[in-house]
Amino acid sequence: MQPILNVSGLSKTYDSGFQALKxxxxxxxxxxxxxxxxxxxxxxxxxxSIICGLVNPSAGSVSVDGHDILKDYRAARGLIGLVPxxxxxxxxxxxxxxxxxxxxxxxxxxxxxxLEKVLKDLSLxxxxxxxxxxxxxxxxxxxxxxxxLAHEPQxxxxxxxxxxxxxxxxRDMWEVVRVLQQTGVTIILTTHxxxxxxxxxDRVGVISKxxxxxxxEKAELMRKLGRKELTLHLHEPxxxxxxxxxxxxxxxxxxxxxxxxxxxxxxERTGITSLLQDLGDAGIRFRDLQTKQSSLEEIFVSLVRxxx
Amino acid sequence: xxxxxxxxxxxxxxxxxxxxxxxxVISPVLSTALYFIVFGSAIGSRIEEIDGVAxxxxxxxxxxxxxxxMQSVSNAAFGIxxxxxxxxxxxxxxxxxxxMEIVIGYVGAAATKSLIIxxxxxxxxxxxxxxxxxxPVWMLAFLILTSVTFSLLGFIIGIWADNxxxxxxxxxxxxxxxxxxxxxxxxxxxxxxxxxxxxxxxxVVYLISGFRWSFxxxxxxxxxxxxSMTFVFLVICLAVVWWIFRTGYRLKP
Numbered sequence: 001m002q003p004i005l006n007v008s009g010l011s012k013t014y015d016s017g018f019q020a021l022k023x024x025x026x027x028x029x030x031x032x033x034x035x036x037x038x039x040x041x042x043x044x045x046x047x048x049s050i051i052c053g054l055v056n057p058s059a060g061s062v063s064v065d066g067h068d069i070l071k072d073y074r075a076a077r078g079l080i081g082l083v084p085x086x087x088x089x090x091x092x093x094x095x096x097x098x099x100x101x102x103x104x105x106x107x108x109x110x111x112x113x114x115l116e117k118v119l120k121d122l123s124l125x126x127x128x129x130x131x132x133x134x135x136x137x138x139x140x141x142x143x144x145x146x147x148x149l150a151h152e153p154q155x156x157x158x159x160x161x162x163x164x165x166x167x168x169x170x171r172d173m174w175e176v177v178r179v180l181q182q183t184g185v186t187i188i189l190t191t192h193x194x195x196x197x198x199x200x201x202d203r204v205g206v207i208s209k210x211x212x213x214x215x216x217e218k219a220e221l222m223r224k225l226g227r228k229e230l231t232l233h234l235h236e237p238x239x240x241x242x243x244x245x246x247x248x249x250x251x252x253x254x255x256x257x258x259x260x261x262x263x264x265x266x267x268e269r270t271g272i273t274s275l276l277q278d279l280g281d282a283g284i285r286f287r288d289l290q291t292k293q294s295s296l297e298e299i300f301v302s303l304v305r306x307x308x
Numbered sequence: 309x310x311x312x313x314x315x316x317x318x319x320x321x322x323x324x325x326x327x328x329x330x331x332x333v334i335s336p337v338l339s340t341a342l343y344f345i346v347f348g349s350a351i352g353s354r355i356e357e358i359d360g361v362a363x364x365x366x367x368x369x370x371x372x373x374x375x376x377x378m379q380s381v382s383n384a385a386f387g388i389x390x391x392x393x394x395x396x397x398x399x400x401x402x403x404x405x406x407x408m409e410i411v412i413g414y415v416g417a418a419a420t421k422s423l424i425i426x427x428x429x430x431x432x433x434x435x436x437x438x439x440x441x442x443x444p445v446w447m448l449a450f451l452i453l454t455s456v457t458f459s460l461l462g463f464i465i466g467i468w469a470d471n472x473x474x475x476x477x478x479x480x481x482x483x484x485x486x487x488x489x490x491x492x493x494x495x496x497x498x499x500x501x502x503x504x505x506x507x508x509x510x511x512v513v514y515l516i517s518g519f520r521w522s523f524x525x526x527x528x529x530x531x532x533x534x535x536s537m538t539f540v541f542l543v544i545c546l547a548v549v550w551w552i553f554r555t556g557y558r559l560k561p
Contacts, residue, residue: 014561052402056560074310074404082402088395092327104316105403147399 003027004079004155004186005051010060012046012210020046022210024060028155028188033181035201035218036190037300043210044190045085048157052082065154078106081148085159087140091133095124095143098132099150106151118149121179138169145176149185156180158189162196174199194300208304222293230261230272232279233288242282248275259286313405317413318420321387325421332383333425340375340429343367344436347493352437358495359526364437369520370492372433376426376451377458377487377512381479384418384462389475392466392558401560407553415463419455426451439523446531447522453538454515458483460545467558486512496528511541 005028012021020043028034038044049055051062053073062069067076090098099115119125122142127135132143141161148156158177162170170193177200181187191197197204198218205215214221237256248271251260259279263270279286325332348364355363391397400410433439441447462479469475490512496504507513508529518534521527527534552559 052398054398054401054560056556077402077404080402082398084395084398086395088398090394090396093323097323101316101320102399105313105399105405107310107312107404109312 002030004030004065005188006063007047007051008061010047010050010062011058012043012050012055013058020210021050024207024210024212026205026212026215028186029203030154030186031181031184032202033177033187033189033200035197035204036188036207037192037194037197037204038190038207039192039304042207044207045159046210047207048082048159048188048190052080052157053077078151079154081151081153081156083141083144083148083156083158083161085163087137087144089132089140089143089147092131094129094131095119095135095146096128098143099146102147102150108151114152115146115150118146121183122146122176138165138172141165141169141173142176149180153185155186155188158187160190160192162191162193170196206300206303213303221299227294228263228270229292229294230263230275231290231292232259232261232286233257233290234259235285235287238284242284244282245275245278248278250275259284310405310409313403314409314413314416317400317410318417321414321417322420324387325383325417332379332421333428336375336379336425337428337432340371341432341436343371344433348433348437358498359524361524361526362437365439365524366495366520367493368430368433368437368439369523370490370516372426372429372451373454373512373516373519374487374490374492375429376422376454377483377515378479379425380418380422380455380458381462381465381483383421384415384459385466385469385475385479386462387414387418388463388466389469393472397559407550410553411460411463411549415456415459418459418462419452422455422459423451426455441523442525443522447519450515450519450522450538453542454519457538457542457545460542460549464545464548464552467552470558486510491516491528495526511537514538 005026007024007026010021010024011019013019024043024047026047036044036047046055050057051064051069053069057070062076064076064079067079069076093101096115096119099118100110103110103115116125119128122145124139124142124146127139132140135143145156145158145161161177162173165173174196177187177189189196189200201218203215204218204221206213233254234257238252238259239256241250241252241259249262251262252258253260261272261275263272344364344367347367352362352364352367357363358366388397391400430439465475465478469477489507490510491507496507496513496517499507514529514534514537517528518531518538521531521534551557
């Protein structure tokens with residue numbers, strides 16, 4: 001697939017001497033939802049800010065659909081919509097005025113039909129004449145998304161779209177992103193909530209201390225690094241595991257009622273068949289079994305730990 | 309050139325003036341009118357003519373200029389400071405517009421506002437004192453030049469200020485004294501010789517003198533000097549603005 005966004009060798013050192021980004025390379029495909037995952041202070045917002053023109057890069061380059069963000073900034077920025085992390089909106093203007101302002105700022109001809117559609121997609125249409133200051137936090141977040149979409153961007157950046165948002169609104173926001181993705185917009189979101197990346201993203205990039213540690217298809221990432229756990233609930237408790245099962249990576253738990261088997265989903269053979277066979281031969285009977293896949297969170301924690 | 313963006317910023321700023329008409333138009337016009345009443349009509353009749361001009365009429369150009377300076381600086385400063393303060397400036401910086409377009413939008417709107425206020429004051433002055441305007445074209449030229457120059461200064465202050473105190477500091481502590489001591493209420497020829505020389509370091513002297521010349525044909529300094537000094541100040545402000553955007557000072561880390 002043709003990348004719509006290309007970041008190469010991007011570095012940023014702030015005046016304070018803090019190195020926020022170190023030689024970042026990243027390519028984003030058209031139409032995908034990409035989640036940039038990392039702890040606070042990892043460089044997520046700096047990366048986005050450079051791409052959108054809010055922060056000057058120290059070294060490296062970024063191109064948007066072939067347009068360099070510095071040399072050809074008009075074409076590059078015209079393709080990008082940014083939803084900032086903070087709820088920064090005007091207070092004393094209406095929703096309609098603020099999104100019209102955004103559209104004009106990007107040099108686009110007036111198009112009330114399009115803006116109407118944007119507001120309807122975001123369930124803001126009935127609020128179009130409301131003063132922004134009268135809206136709730138969740139609504140303001142939607143207004144920011146509407147502003148970012150007002151000039152029909154190809155790429156939408158959502159910087160921590162659900163930071164400080166309650167659970168219900170978060171699900172709401174995920175739904176909004178799904179609707180947006182269907183319209184063909186490429187979405188890049190940053191988050192430190194793993195479940196958010198797991199829920200929405202096609203691909204996940206993990207950033208830590210200014211470096212991209214890993215970029216992977218979400219499913220692939222889960223498969224590759226995801227350890228699975230098989231738990232067998234036994235009829236009769238065991239004091240210890242019989243010697244005939246020593247060949248398997250097993251743990252006895254639950255006061256002898258549970259056997260836990262760890263395996264990699266990546267391997268050709270998971271070893272489950274032979275385990276069950278050996279259990280049968282040893283006369284161990286079980287009444288239930290369950291498998292559990294490690295979440296992105298666990299993968300993430302182990303990745304970050306590995307780097308230390 | 310992203311003309312639509314300039315227009316959008318300009319109209320947005322002008323709309324802000326419409327929303328806050330009491331504060332941004334009525335209040336400066338009223339306070340200037342009070343000067344006309346007190347110094348023009350009331351006390352003015354007891355004060356001698358200056359250079360053959362009645363005192364009430366003499367102070368009109370100076371008062372207009374003073375209000376113009378204050379309004380240009382504070383309007384433009386607030387116009388760019390506020391988006392920085394609430395954070396909405398991100399949108400301006402991420403939009404496909406050049407520094408020059410941003411400046412034209414904000415400074416253009418601020419200068420237009422002061423120009424409107426200046427003209428309203430001129431109309432108001434008519435009710436209280438007799439004024440004549442010998443060189444109306446020059447008068448307008450001075451009005452526009454001053455509004456633009458001092459709106460640029462305000463824009464610079466709005467970028468430099470990182471709190472509300474600093475935002476007020478320059479208009480109150482620098483512009484007001486300079487305007488008062490720049491000959492709004494007197495001809496600098498009335499000062500002792502030493503202070504006349506000191507006064508020549510005050511840029512406002514040249515503005516007021518030139519502006520008064522466009523009314524009554526009388527000036528403290530030659531009109532060409534007035535004009536050149538105003539242009540010099542304009543060029544300095546433009547250079548600073550250019551530097552701000554080139555380095556990203558207080559705008560882009």
